[in-house]
Amino acid sequence: xxxxxxxxxxxxxxxxxxxxxxxxxxxxxxxxxxxxxxxxxxxxxxxxxxxxxxxxxxxxxxxxxxxxxxxxxxxxxxxxxxxxxxxxxxxxxxxxxxxxxxxxxxxxxxxxxxxxxxxxxxxxxxxxxxxxxxxxxxxxxxxxxxxxxxxxxxxxxxxxxxxxxxxxxxxxxxxxxxxxxxxxxxxxxxxxxxxxxxxxxxxxxxxxxxxxxxxxxxxxxxxxxxxxxxxxxxxxxxxxxxxxxxxxxxxxxxxxxxxxxxxxxxxxxxxxxxxxxxxxxxxxxxxxxxxxxxxxxxxxxxxxxxxxxxxxxxxxxxxxxxxxxxxxxxxxxxxxxxxxxxxxxxxxxxxxxxxxxxxxxxxxxxxxxxxxxxxxxxxxxxx
Numbered sequence: 170x171x172x173x174x175x176x177x178x179x180x181x182x183x184x185x186x187x188x189x190x191x192x193x194x195x196x197x198x199x200x201x202x203x204x205x206x207x208x209x210x211x212x213x214x215x216x217x218x219x220x221x222x223x224x225x226x227x228x229x230x231x232x233x234x235x236x237x238x239x240x241x242x243x244x245x246x247x248x249x250x251x252x253x254x255x256x257x258x259x260x261x262x263x264x265x266x267x268x269x270x271x272x273x274x275x276x277x278x279x280x281x282x283x284x285x286x287x288x289x290x291x292x293x294x295x296x297x298x299x300x301x302x303x304x305x306x307x308x309x310x311x312x313x314x315x316x317x318x319x320x321x322x323x324x325x326x327x328x329x330x331x332x333x334x335x336x337x338x339x340x341x342x343x344x345x346x347x348x349x350x351x352x353x354x355x356x357x358x359x360x361x362x363x364x365x366x367x368x369x370x371x372x373x374x375x376x377x378x379x380x381x382x383x384x385x386x387x388x389x390x391x392x393x394x395x396x397x398x399x400x401x402x403x404x405x406x407x408x409x410x411x412x413x414x415x416x417x418x419x420x421x422x423x424x425x426x427x428x429x430x431x432x433x434x435x436x437x438x439x440x441x442x443x444x445x446x447x448x449x450x451x452x453x454x455x456x457x458x459x460x461x462x463x464x465x466x467x468x469x470x471x472x473x474x475x476x477x478x479x480x481x482x483x484x485x486x487x488x489x490x491x492x493x494x495x496x497x498x499x500x501x502x503x504x505x506x507x508x509x510x511x512x513x514x515x516x517x518x519x520x521x522x523x524x525x526x527x528x529x530x531x532x533x534x535x536x537x538x539x540x541x542x543x544x545x546x547x548x549x550x551x552x
Contacts, residue, residue, distance in 0.1 A: 203245055234408075332365075
């Protein structure tokens with residue numbers, strides 16, 4: 170029986186959800202952060218759990234074929250990226266494997282072929298949440314810790330945001346930022362075109378997506394990779410038309426802004442009232458709006474209408490049982506599902522397939538290179 174502190178040799182087999190490498194030692198599963206498939210490692214056991222072990226790399230005895238030197242000197246110490254030690258091609262393969270494994274385990278669906286839409290591997294991120302150390306330094310939280318790591322450069326940030334971060338690191342005077350943040354120890358920054366917008370200094374920001382302007386609260390949710398949003402929106406919205414569509418978990422109306430052009434009527438539903446206020450402005454009078462939970466909306470008179478297309482973009486937990494039941498019973502000819510978690514997506518997909526829907530397409534959109542996050546869009550068609 171392995172003990173904490175024991176050193177063992179381990180062959181890493183694959184990447185698992187959360188980004189750890191996984192191998193086996195004497196019949197027990199071992200999870201190791203920052204490991205690459207094919208690595209032969211000396212691993213120290215740091216945690217013994219029923220049925221599995223957690224370890225840390227003590228030495229790389231033989232690197233796997235996909236292992237590369239990370240481009241960030243703080244990689245491994247910073248709590249942001251967790252796959253920067255893999256080539257971008259290997260990262261894509263890992264994310265596809267994570268998606269397929271989730272569908273097999275949580276959805277009972279085998280051999281689903283995903284397309285993949287790639288991103289720039291660096292310099293892609295327009296939005297980031299920063300923390301401030303007691304010294305006033307701006308940075309990120311450390312890996313497996315809540316302490317702040319001061320950061321002067323970050324290779325995944327889009328150009329205006331990266332430039333702003335360098336300016337903060339180069340300036341010893343923190344008073345201007347102190348005035349903006351008013352005592353906050355964390356804040357959101359958004360880089361767009363040549364400017365960086367700061368939570369506390371700026372309230373709203375307007376960006377252009379596929380030729381249309383969208384306004385949102387800088388402190389609220391909006392996708393962090395604008396280049397990939399430009400690729401996701403057509404996949405979700407283009408070429409669709411009919412009498413009625415529903416945009417559930419609509420946020421600030423990203424999809425509704427485009428769906429309104431193809432449908433006679435559109436229902437936008439969002440529980441967060443400030444986001445829905447932006448949706449009203451972004452989508453306009455072509456839609457009806459409901460400031461309520463999706464669960465409550467499914468019991469409304471609006472939900473009893475016949476929909477030609479329903480798009481859902483739920484949080485990481487996916488759809489609740491009530492929403493899944495409504496969606497399956499709606500018999501909408503087409504359902505679009507935007508997901509940030511392959512496990513909850515696969516679970517919900519299995520239920521829709523059992524209710525008579527076929528999977529028309531499945532695509533991974535690589536919104537977050539250098540990390541193990543998997544963003545997907547799946548379209549279901551009623552058989």
